[in-house]
Amino acid sequence: xxxxxxxxxxxxxxxxxxxxxxxxxxxxxxxxxxxxxxxxxxxxxxxxxxxxxxxxxxxxxxxxxxxxxxxxxxxxxxxxxxxxxxxxxxxxxxxxxxxxxx
Numbered sequence: 001x002x003x004x005x006x007x008x009x010x011x012x013x014x015x016x017x018x019x020x021x022x023x024x025x026x027x028x029x030x031x032x033x034x035x036x037x038x039x040x041x042x043x044x045x046x047x048x049x050x051x052x053x054x055x056x057x058x059x060x061x062x063x064x065x066x067x068x069x070x071x072x073x074x075x076x077x078x079x080x081x082x083x084x085x086x087x088x089x090x091x092x093x094x095x096x097x098x099x100x101x102x
Contacts, residue, residue, distance in 0.1 A: 015039040019069060021047070034072070034082050042089045045082035047075070 018037040023030045024044070036043040068076070 019072070021071065031085075033085060040091055042091065042094060044085045044089075046085045048081050048083055050079035050081075 016036060016038055018035075020035060022033050022035055024033045025031075032047045034045045034047050036045070
């Protein structure tokens with residue numbers, strides 16, 4: 001749409017290179033996150049779990065997107081979901097470093 005922010009996931013040319021779970025060290029706590037590495041940016045999402053168990057959780061996303069990893073499919077079936085933690089990080093601004101475990 002004109003005069004609105006572009007949907008970051010709408011590009012037909014964008015490729016999902018890798019996805020997976022990770023523990024993110026955030027100041028004094030560890031955060032359970034799920035990363036999506038696209039060919040142009042890294043998206044970090046926070047893993048949320050529904051506290052209530054619903055009888056028939058909505059699994060329509062799994063049927064629409066069969067390319068989801070089995071881990072993510074299982075997580076959705078259990079009522080979990082991911083929310084975007086922060087703005088996507090463009091790969092041309094990303095610096096990776098190996099660090100020793102604390």
